Amino acid sequence: MLTLYGMSSSGNCYKPRLLLAKLGRPFRHVEVNAMDGSTHSPEFLALNPNGKVPLLQLEDGRILAESNAMLLYLAEGTSYLPDAGFERALVYQWMFFEQYSHEPYIAVLRALKKYPERAHQATPERVAQLLEGGHKALAVMETRLEKTRFMAGDDYTVADIALYAYTQDAAFAGYEMTRFPHITAWLERVATHEGHVPMEWLP
Known part of the structure:
Protein backbone atom coordinates (compact mmCIF):
# COMPACT_ATOMS: atom_id res chain seq x y z
CA MET A 1 0.00 0.00 0.00
CA LEU A 2 1.10 3.58 -0.62
CA THR A 3 2.18 5.51 2.47
CA LEU A 4 1.76 9.27 2.57
CA TYR A 5 3.62 11.18 5.24
CA GLY A 6 2.06 14.56 5.79
CA MET A 7 0.62 17.31 7.93
CA SER A 8 -3.16 17.11 7.73
CA SER A 9 -3.66 20.91 7.83
CA SER A 10 -1.14 21.60 5.04
CA GLY A 11 -2.36 22.48 1.57
CA ASN A 12 0.67 20.87 -0.03
CA CYS A 13 -0.08 17.63 1.84
CA TYR A 14 -3.74 17.87 0.86
CA LYS A 15 -2.91 17.80 -2.85
CA PRO A 16 -1.88 14.12 -3.09
CA ARG A 17 -4.61 13.08 -0.61
CA LEU A 18 -7.23 14.70 -2.83
CA LEU A 19 -5.95 13.04 -5.99
CA LEU A 20 -5.66 9.63 -4.31
CA ALA A 21 -9.24 9.96 -3.07
CA LYS A 22 -10.47 10.87 -6.57
CA LEU A 23 -8.57 7.93 -8.05
CA GLY A 24 -9.92 5.56 -5.41
CA ARG A 25 -6.42 4.38 -4.54
CA PRO A 26 -5.98 3.12 -0.96
CA PHE A 27 -3.15 4.60 1.06
CA ARG A 28 -1.93 4.92 4.61
CA HIS A 29 -1.59 8.41 6.10
CA VAL A 30 1.16 9.04 8.65
CA GLU A 31 0.92 12.38 10.45
CA VAL A 32 4.27 14.16 10.46
CA ASN A 33 4.75 17.91 10.83
CA ALA A 34 7.28 20.63 11.40
CA MET A 35 5.45 22.02 14.43
CA ASP A 36 6.38 19.14 16.74
CA GLY A 37 9.79 18.57 15.17
CA SER A 38 8.91 15.17 13.72
CA THR A 39 10.02 16.18 10.21
CA HIS A 40 13.53 16.52 11.61
CA SER A 41 13.66 13.23 13.46
CA PRO A 42 16.46 10.89 12.37
CA GLU A 43 13.85 8.43 11.12
CA PHE A 44 12.15 10.95 8.87
CA LEU A 45 15.37 12.54 7.64
CA ALA A 46 16.50 9.09 6.55
CA LEU A 47 13.52 9.11 4.20
CA ASN A 48 13.70 12.78 3.17
CA PRO A 49 16.93 14.65 3.97
CA ASN A 50 15.10 17.88 3.10
CA GLY A 51 12.98 17.42 6.21
CA LYS A 52 9.70 18.41 4.55
CA VAL A 53 6.28 16.92 3.90
CA PRO A 54 4.45 15.58 2.01
CA LEU A 55 6.46 12.48 1.28
CA LEU A 56 5.13 9.50 -0.65
CA GLN A 57 6.47 5.98 -0.18
CA LEU A 58 5.52 3.65 -3.01
CA GLU A 59 4.53 0.02 -2.55
CA ASP A 60 8.05 -1.08 -3.53
CA GLY A 61 9.69 1.28 -1.03
CA ARG A 62 10.76 4.02 -3.43
CA ILE A 63 10.38 7.56 -2.11
CA LEU A 64 8.96 10.62 -3.87
CA ALA A 65 9.02 14.14 -2.42
CA GLU A 66 7.40 17.42 -3.53
CA SER A 67 3.62 17.62 -3.79
CA ASN A 68 3.40 18.52 -7.48
CA ALA A 69 5.80 15.72 -8.43
CA MET A 70 3.44 13.34 -6.62
CA LEU A 71 0.45 14.72 -8.54
CA LEU A 72 2.20 14.17 -11.87
CA TYR A 73 3.29 10.65 -10.96
CA LEU A 74 -0.08 9.55 -9.59
CA ALA A 75 -2.02 11.13 -12.48
CA GLU A 76 -0.01 9.41 -15.20
CA GLY A 77 -2.35 7.46 -17.47
CA THR A 78 -5.50 9.07 -16.02
CA SER A 79 -7.83 11.83 -17.20
CA TYR A 80 -6.17 14.22 -14.74
CA LEU A 81 -3.04 14.53 -16.91
CA PRO A 82 -3.43 14.97 -20.70
CA ASP A 83 -1.48 12.79 -23.10
CA ALA A 84 -1.09 15.43 -25.80
CA GLY A 85 2.12 17.43 -25.61
CA PHE A 86 0.82 20.99 -25.59
CA GLU A 87 -2.13 20.26 -23.30
CA ARG A 88 0.20 18.47 -20.89
CA ALA A 89 2.61 21.40 -21.01
CA LEU A 90 -0.25 23.74 -20.00
CA VAL A 91 -0.80 21.61 -16.91
CA TYR A 92 2.91 21.88 -16.10
CA GLN A 93 2.78 25.63 -16.72
CA TRP A 94 0.09 26.20 -14.10
CA MET A 95 1.72 23.84 -11.62
CA PHE A 96 5.01 25.74 -11.96
CA PHE A 97 3.07 28.99 -11.58
CA GLU A 98 1.54 27.64 -8.38
CA GLN A 99 4.91 26.90 -6.81
CA TYR A 100 6.72 30.05 -7.94
CA SER A 101 4.10 32.82 -8.10
CA HIS A 102 1.18 31.65 -5.93
CA GLU A 103 2.26 29.40 -3.05
CA PRO A 104 5.07 31.69 -1.77
CA TYR A 105 2.48 34.38 -1.03
CA ILE A 106 -0.92 32.82 -0.37
CA ALA A 107 0.27 29.72 1.46
CA VAL A 108 2.72 31.72 3.56
CA LEU A 109 0.16 34.32 4.62
CA ARG A 110 -2.31 31.52 5.41
CA ALA A 111 0.31 29.90 7.64
CA LEU A 112 0.97 33.17 9.48
CA LYS A 113 -2.76 33.44 10.19
CA LYS A 114 -3.41 29.76 10.92
CA TYR A 115 -0.54 28.76 13.19
CA PRO A 116 -0.16 30.78 16.44
CA GLU A 117 3.52 29.94 16.70
CA ARG A 118 4.12 31.86 13.47
CA ALA A 119 2.03 34.92 14.32
CA HIS A 120 5.10 36.92 15.41
CA GLN A 121 6.37 36.74 11.81
CA ALA A 122 3.34 38.65 10.52
CA THR A 123 4.87 42.12 10.59
CA LYS A 136 -1.11 39.59 -8.37
CA ALA A 137 -1.17 35.78 -8.63
CA LEU A 138 -4.93 35.71 -8.14
CA ALA A 139 -5.36 38.32 -10.87
CA VAL A 140 -3.46 36.06 -13.27
CA MET A 141 -5.75 33.17 -12.37
CA GLU A 142 -8.83 35.38 -12.75
CA THR A 143 -7.77 36.37 -16.28
CA ARG A 144 -7.30 32.72 -17.19
CA LEU A 145 -10.61 31.60 -15.68
CA GLU A 146 -12.51 34.25 -17.63
CA LYS A 147 -11.76 32.08 -20.67
CA THR A 148 -11.67 28.48 -19.43
CA ARG A 149 -13.62 26.35 -16.95
CA PHE A 150 -10.47 24.91 -15.40
CA MET A 151 -6.88 26.08 -15.21
CA ALA A 152 -5.47 24.09 -18.12
CA GLY A 153 -8.60 24.22 -20.27
CA ASP A 154 -12.09 22.75 -20.23
CA ASP A 155 -11.16 19.66 -18.22
CA TYR A 156 -10.24 19.23 -14.55
CA THR A 157 -6.56 18.29 -14.16
CA VAL A 158 -3.89 18.13 -11.50
CA ALA A 159 -3.24 21.82 -12.22
CA ASP A 160 -6.59 22.51 -10.56
CA ILE A 161 -5.69 20.38 -7.55
CA ALA A 162 -2.36 22.19 -7.22
CA LEU A 163 -3.95 25.64 -7.25
CA TYR A 164 -7.09 24.76 -5.32
CA ALA A 165 -5.23 23.61 -2.22
CA TYR A 166 -4.35 27.11 -1.02
CA THR A 167 -6.70 29.26 -3.11
CA GLN A 168 -9.63 27.81 -1.18
CA ASP A 169 -8.20 29.48 1.95
CA ALA A 170 -7.22 32.78 0.32
CA ALA A 171 -10.13 34.67 1.90
CA PHE A 172 -9.16 33.30 5.33
CA ALA A 173 -5.62 34.51 4.72
CA GLY A 174 -6.90 38.04 4.05
CA TYR A 175 -7.13 38.25 0.27
CA GLU A 176 -10.05 40.20 -1.22
CA MET A 177 -11.80 37.42 -3.09
CA THR A 178 -14.73 39.64 -4.09
CA ARG A 179 -12.33 40.99 -6.71
CA PHE A 180 -12.16 37.57 -8.37
CA PRO A 181 -15.62 36.25 -9.32
CA HIS A 182 -14.27 33.77 -11.86
CA ILE A 183 -11.99 32.23 -9.24
CA THR A 184 -14.96 31.99 -6.87
CA ALA A 185 -16.95 30.13 -9.51
CA TRP A 186 -13.97 27.86 -10.24
CA LEU A 187 -13.58 27.04 -6.53
CA GLU A 188 -17.18 25.85 -6.55
CA ARG A 189 -16.62 23.76 -9.68
CA VAL A 190 -13.60 22.09 -8.11
CA ALA A 191 -15.37 21.48 -4.79
CA THR A 192 -18.32 19.82 -6.53
CA HIS A 193 -16.28 17.78 -9.00
CA GLU A 194 -16.79 14.02 -8.77
CA GLY A 195 -14.84 12.38 -5.94
CA HIS A 196 -13.88 15.61 -4.19
CA VAL A 197 -12.95 15.44 -0.51
CA PRO A 198 -12.26 18.39 1.82
CA MET A 199 -8.87 19.09 3.34
CA GLU A 200 -10.01 17.57 6.65
CA TRP A 201 -10.52 14.16 5.02
CA LEU A 202 -8.13 11.39 5.95
CA PRO A 203 -8.31 7.71 4.94
Missing part, protein backbone atom coordinates in the same frame (compact mmCIF):
# COMPACT_ATOMS: atom_id res chain seq x y z
CA PRO A 124 2.89 44.83 8.77
CA GLU A 125 5.59 45.07 6.12
CA ARG A 126 5.62 41.33 5.47
CA VAL A 127 1.83 41.06 5.38
CA ALA A 128 1.66 43.92 2.87
CA GLN A 129 4.26 42.22 0.66
CA LEU A 130 2.43 38.89 0.82
CA LEU A 131 -0.90 40.54 0.02
CA GLU A 132 0.56 42.32 -2.98
CA GLY A 133 2.16 39.19 -4.40
CA GLY A 134 -0.87 37.03 -3.72
CA HIS A 135 -3.31 39.47 -5.27
Whole structure:
Protein backbone atom coordinates (compact mmCIF):
# COMPACT_ATOMS: atom_id res chain seq x y z
CA MET A 1 0.00 0.00 0.00
CA LEU A 2 1.10 3.58 -0.62
CA THR A 3 2.18 5.51 2.47
CA LEU A 4 1.76 9.27 2.57
CA TYR A 5 3.62 11.18 5.24
CA GLY A 6 2.06 14.56 5.79
CA MET A 7 0.62 17.31 7.93
CA SER A 8 -3.16 17.11 7.73
CA SER A 9 -3.66 20.91 7.83
CA SER A 10 -1.14 21.60 5.04
CA GLY A 11 -2.36 22.48 1.57
CA ASN A 12 0.67 20.87 -0.03
CA CYS A 13 -0.08 17.63 1.84
CA TYR A 14 -3.74 17.87 0.86
CA LYS A 15 -2.91 17.80 -2.85
CA PRO A 16 -1.88 14.12 -3.09
CA ARG A 17 -4.61 13.08 -0.61
CA LEU A 18 -7.23 14.70 -2.83
CA LEU A 19 -5.95 13.04 -5.99
CA LEU A 20 -5.66 9.63 -4.31
CA ALA A 21 -9.24 9.96 -3.07
CA LYS A 22 -10.47 10.87 -6.57
CA LEU A 23 -8.57 7.93 -8.05
CA GLY A 24 -9.92 5.56 -5.41
CA ARG A 25 -6.42 4.38 -4.54
CA PRO A 26 -5.98 3.12 -0.96
CA PHE A 27 -3.15 4.60 1.06
CA ARG A 28 -1.93 4.92 4.61
CA HIS A 29 -1.59 8.41 6.10
CA VAL A 30 1.16 9.04 8.65
CA GLU A 31 0.92 12.38 10.45
CA VAL A 32 4.27 14.16 10.46
CA ASN A 33 4.75 17.91 10.83
CA ALA A 34 7.28 20.63 11.40
CA MET A 35 5.45 22.02 14.43
CA ASP A 36 6.38 19.14 16.74
CA GLY A 37 9.79 18.57 15.17
CA SER A 38 8.91 15.17 13.72
CA THR A 39 10.02 16.18 10.21
CA HIS A 40 13.53 16.52 11.61
CA SER A 41 13.66 13.23 13.46
CA PRO A 42 16.46 10.89 12.37
CA GLU A 43 13.85 8.43 11.12
CA PHE A 44 12.15 10.95 8.87
CA LEU A 45 15.37 12.54 7.64
CA ALA A 46 16.50 9.09 6.55
CA LEU A 47 13.52 9.11 4.20
CA ASN A 48 13.70 12.78 3.17
CA PRO A 49 16.93 14.65 3.97
CA ASN A 50 15.10 17.88 3.10
CA GLY A 51 12.98 17.42 6.21
CA LYS A 52 9.70 18.41 4.55
CA VAL A 53 6.28 16.92 3.90
CA PRO A 54 4.45 15.58 2.01
CA LEU A 55 6.46 12.48 1.28
CA LEU A 56 5.13 9.50 -0.65
CA GLN A 57 6.47 5.98 -0.18
CA LEU A 58 5.52 3.65 -3.01
CA GLU A 59 4.53 0.02 -2.55
CA ASP A 60 8.05 -1.08 -3.53
CA GLY A 61 9.69 1.28 -1.03
CA ARG A 62 10.76 4.02 -3.43
CA ILE A 63 10.38 7.56 -2.11
CA LEU A 64 8.96 10.62 -3.87
CA ALA A 65 9.02 14.14 -2.42
CA GLU A 66 7.40 17.42 -3.53
CA SER A 67 3.62 17.62 -3.79
CA ASN A 68 3.40 18.52 -7.48
CA ALA A 69 5.80 15.72 -8.43
CA MET A 70 3.44 13.34 -6.62
CA LEU A 71 0.45 14.72 -8.54
CA LEU A 72 2.20 14.17 -11.87
CA TYR A 73 3.29 10.65 -10.96
CA LEU A 74 -0.08 9.55 -9.59
CA ALA A 75 -2.02 11.13 -12.48
CA GLU A 76 -0.01 9.41 -15.20
CA GLY A 77 -2.35 7.46 -17.47
CA THR A 78 -5.50 9.07 -16.02
CA SER A 79 -7.83 11.83 -17.20
CA TYR A 80 -6.17 14.22 -14.74
CA LEU A 81 -3.04 14.53 -16.91
CA PRO A 82 -3.43 14.97 -20.70
CA ASP A 83 -1.48 12.79 -23.10
CA ALA A 84 -1.09 15.43 -25.80
CA GLY A 85 2.12 17.43 -25.61
CA PHE A 86 0.82 20.99 -25.59
CA GLU A 87 -2.13 20.26 -23.30
CA ARG A 88 0.20 18.47 -20.89
CA ALA A 89 2.61 21.40 -21.01
CA LEU A 90 -0.25 23.74 -20.00
CA VAL A 91 -0.80 21.61 -16.91
CA TYR A 92 2.91 21.88 -16.10
CA GLN A 93 2.78 25.63 -16.72
CA TRP A 94 0.09 26.20 -14.10
CA MET A 95 1.72 23.84 -11.62
CA PHE A 96 5.01 25.74 -11.96
CA PHE A 97 3.07 28.99 -11.58
CA GLU A 98 1.54 27.64 -8.38
CA GLN A 99 4.91 26.90 -6.81
CA TYR A 100 6.72 30.05 -7.94
CA SER A 101 4.10 32.82 -8.10
CA HIS A 102 1.18 31.65 -5.93
CA GLU A 103 2.26 29.40 -3.05
CA PRO A 104 5.07 31.69 -1.77
CA TYR A 105 2.48 34.38 -1.03
CA ILE A 106 -0.92 32.82 -0.37
CA ALA A 107 0.27 29.72 1.46
CA VAL A 108 2.72 31.72 3.56
CA LEU A 109 0.16 34.32 4.62
CA ARG A 110 -2.31 31.52 5.41
CA ALA A 111 0.31 29.90 7.64
CA LEU A 112 0.97 33.17 9.48
CA LYS A 113 -2.76 33.44 10.19
CA LYS A 114 -3.41 29.76 10.92
CA TYR A 115 -0.54 28.76 13.19
CA PRO A 116 -0.16 30.78 16.44
CA GLU A 117 3.52 29.94 16.70
CA ARG A 118 4.12 31.86 13.47
CA ALA A 119 2.03 34.92 14.32
CA HIS A 120 5.10 36.92 15.41
CA GLN A 121 6.37 36.74 11.81
CA ALA A 122 3.34 38.65 10.52
CA THR A 123 4.87 42.12 10.59
CA PRO A 124 2.89 44.83 8.77
CA GLU A 125 5.59 45.07 6.12
CA ARG A 126 5.62 41.33 5.47
CA VAL A 127 1.83 41.06 5.38
CA ALA A 128 1.66 43.92 2.87
CA GLN A 129 4.26 42.22 0.66
CA LEU A 130 2.43 38.89 0.82
CA LEU A 131 -0.90 40.54 0.02
CA GLU A 132 0.56 42.32 -2.98
CA GLY A 133 2.16 39.19 -4.40
CA GLY A 134 -0.87 37.03 -3.72
CA HIS A 135 -3.31 39.47 -5.27
CA LYS A 136 -1.11 39.59 -8.37
CA ALA A 137 -1.17 35.78 -8.63
CA LEU A 138 -4.93 35.71 -8.14
CA ALA A 139 -5.36 38.32 -10.87
CA VAL A 140 -3.46 36.06 -13.27
CA MET A 141 -5.75 33.17 -12.37
CA GLU A 142 -8.83 35.38 -12.75
CA THR A 143 -7.77 36.37 -16.28
CA ARG A 144 -7.30 32.72 -17.19
CA LEU A 145 -10.61 31.60 -15.68
CA GLU A 146 -12.51 34.25 -17.63
CA LYS A 147 -11.76 32.08 -20.67
CA THR A 148 -11.67 28.48 -19.43
CA ARG A 149 -13.62 26.35 -16.95
CA PHE A 150 -10.47 24.91 -15.40
CA MET A 151 -6.88 26.08 -15.21
CA ALA A 152 -5.47 24.09 -18.12
CA GLY A 153 -8.60 24.22 -20.27
CA ASP A 154 -12.09 22.75 -20.23
CA ASP A 155 -11.16 19.66 -18.22
CA TYR A 156 -10.24 19.23 -14.55
CA THR A 157 -6.56 18.29 -14.16
CA VAL A 158 -3.89 18.13 -11.50
CA ALA A 159 -3.24 21.82 -12.22
CA ASP A 160 -6.59 22.51 -10.56
CA ILE A 161 -5.69 20.38 -7.55
CA ALA A 162 -2.36 22.19 -7.22
CA LEU A 163 -3.95 25.64 -7.25
CA TYR A 164 -7.09 24.76 -5.32
CA ALA A 165 -5.23 23.61 -2.22
CA TYR A 166 -4.35 27.11 -1.02
CA THR A 167 -6.70 29.26 -3.11
CA GLN A 168 -9.63 27.81 -1.18
CA ASP A 169 -8.20 29.48 1.95
CA ALA A 170 -7.22 32.78 0.32
CA ALA A 171 -10.13 34.67 1.90
CA PHE A 172 -9.16 33.30 5.33
CA ALA A 173 -5.62 34.51 4.72
CA GLY A 174 -6.90 38.04 4.05
CA TYR A 175 -7.13 38.25 0.27
CA GLU A 176 -10.05 40.20 -1.22
CA MET A 177 -11.80 37.42 -3.09
CA THR A 178 -14.73 39.64 -4.09
CA ARG A 179 -12.33 40.99 -6.71
CA PHE A 180 -12.16 37.57 -8.37
CA PRO A 181 -15.62 36.25 -9.32
CA HIS A 182 -14.27 33.77 -11.86
CA ILE A 183 -11.99 32.23 -9.24
CA THR A 184 -14.96 31.99 -6.87
CA ALA A 185 -16.95 30.13 -9.51
CA TRP A 186 -13.97 27.86 -10.24
CA LEU A 187 -13.58 27.04 -6.53
CA GLU A 188 -17.18 25.85 -6.55
CA ARG A 189 -16.62 23.76 -9.68
CA VAL A 190 -13.60 22.09 -8.11
CA ALA A 191 -15.37 21.48 -4.79
CA THR A 192 -18.32 19.82 -6.53
CA HIS A 193 -16.28 17.78 -9.00
CA GLU A 194 -16.79 14.02 -8.77
CA GLY A 195 -14.84 12.38 -5.94
CA HIS A 196 -13.88 15.61 -4.19
CA VAL A 197 -12.95 15.44 -0.51
CA PRO A 198 -12.26 18.39 1.82
CA MET A 199 -8.87 19.09 3.34
CA GLU A 200 -10.01 17.57 6.65
CA TRP A 201 -10.52 14.16 5.02
CA LEU A 202 -8.13 11.39 5.95
CA PRO A 203 -8.31 7.71 4.94
